[in-house]
Every structure is written in C-alpha cells, then in structure tokens.
Amino acid sequence: MPHANAPLSPTGRLRLARCVVEDGWPLRRAAERFSVSVTTARRWAERYRAQGRAGMVERSSRPATCPHRTSRHRERRVVGLRVKRRWGPARIAYHLGMPPSTVHKILTRYQCLRLSWTDPATGAPVRAQRRKVRHYEHEAPGDLVHVDIKKLGRIPDGGGHKVHGRQRGKRNSGATRPGYWHIHNAVDDHSRLAYSELLPDERQETASAFWARANAYFAAAGSL
Known part of the structure; x- marks a missing residue:
C-alpha cells in the first residue's frame, strides 16, 4: 500500500x-x-x-538477508525444549542464553500453543474442549438462547443508607420499602445478541410474556 x-x-x-x-x-x-x-x-x-x-507496485521493505536472525538449529532447539520439557519462554531463554522476547517470537512463528492450552501429561491441545465447556458456542443463531433473571434492590431517589446513613435509610423499611427490580435477560448462544427488560417480578406469567417479546425481537433481528 x-x-x-x-x-x-x-x-x-x-x-x-x-x-x-x-x-x-x-x-x-x-x-x-x-x-x-x-x-x-x-x-x-x-x-x-x-x-x-x-x-x-510496492515491494516489501523486508531485507533480503538478516545476519542477526536466529539460526534454524537454535530455533529447533527452542521448539524441542518446548515440546519435550514443556518449558515457558523465560526458562528456555535462560537455558539457551537468549532474550525471552526472541524465544516468544520463535514459539509464535512455529504456532506452538500456550502451555495452559495443552494437556499437562500428553501435551495434546485441550483449549477447544475447554471452551466448549466454559463457553457456549453453537454453530448457528437460534440453536440455544440463555434466559436468566437477576433481582436487584430498588434504590430510592437521592440514594439509600449508604449515602444518607442507617437512620435515614430505615425510612425505606416496612410499608415504604421500595422492593426489587427483576432484570430478565435473554442472550443468543451464537451471536451473543441480548435482549433485556426491567420487570417488577419473576412470576410465570411475567417470564412467559417476556420470552414472547424476546422471541419476536430475535426473529426480527434474524437470530432465530
């Protein structure tokens, strides 16, 4: 360019x-x-x-030769230590007398996985399997929708006891207690498209009506 x-x-x-x-x-x-x-x-x-x-057209600015580039023999030693002994860049660099940044670049260039992404015993990649357990990543929108309800206390106008102290905060107790808000959330598993509403309760009728509106929203957005 x-x-x-x-x-x-x-x-x-x-x-x-x-x-x-x-x-x-x-x-x-x-x-x-x-x-x-x-x-x-x-x-x-x-x-x-x-x-x-x-x-x-423009030519690459990369030099044709680089006399200070790490030799292939040393690069193979770096990768070999990573595979056989499962050492990190800092330990490999100390063992070979190299800068840790150089070792990290070599491991990245040879597409060596992070140690946390591999099995400690066999060295086999396990990141994909762990992601399936920890994160939901279905292939198509609408395959799975997560629905959850979060209950939060209503804070009166002007703040509660953390702002005005316990004595003034007691005025919100009893009949004047503000109560709770119930945040209803729906998140599409694939696209992460979310729909939320702030509702007064979490009863069956309220949740069913919320899902009907959420379903219509996802359908209009093309996620169902």
Missing part, C-alpha cells in the same frame, strides 16, 4: 515510466512533470524496463 504522503500512485508511476521508456522523455523533464525527484523517476523507469506494469 502506498504511503499516505507518496506523490505517485501505481497508476502515476506507470504514466511516468511510459513517458520515459516509451515516449523518450528525459528523466529531469519527467521528474518535473510528476513533481518527483530525478532519482524517483529513474527508479520507476528502470523497474518498468525490467518488469513492465507488474513492477509499479
């Missing part, structure tokens, strides 16, 4: 290169016409001669 401040897009580079290579423009004239340096004009003209239209 070209830099945000790049004076030439791939199309502009192609036009510049064709002016130089096909139309015979001098490099300085082409550079002035497209508001770039002579060096830039020369670069795109040479790439056009060598590669044609395909040479007008």
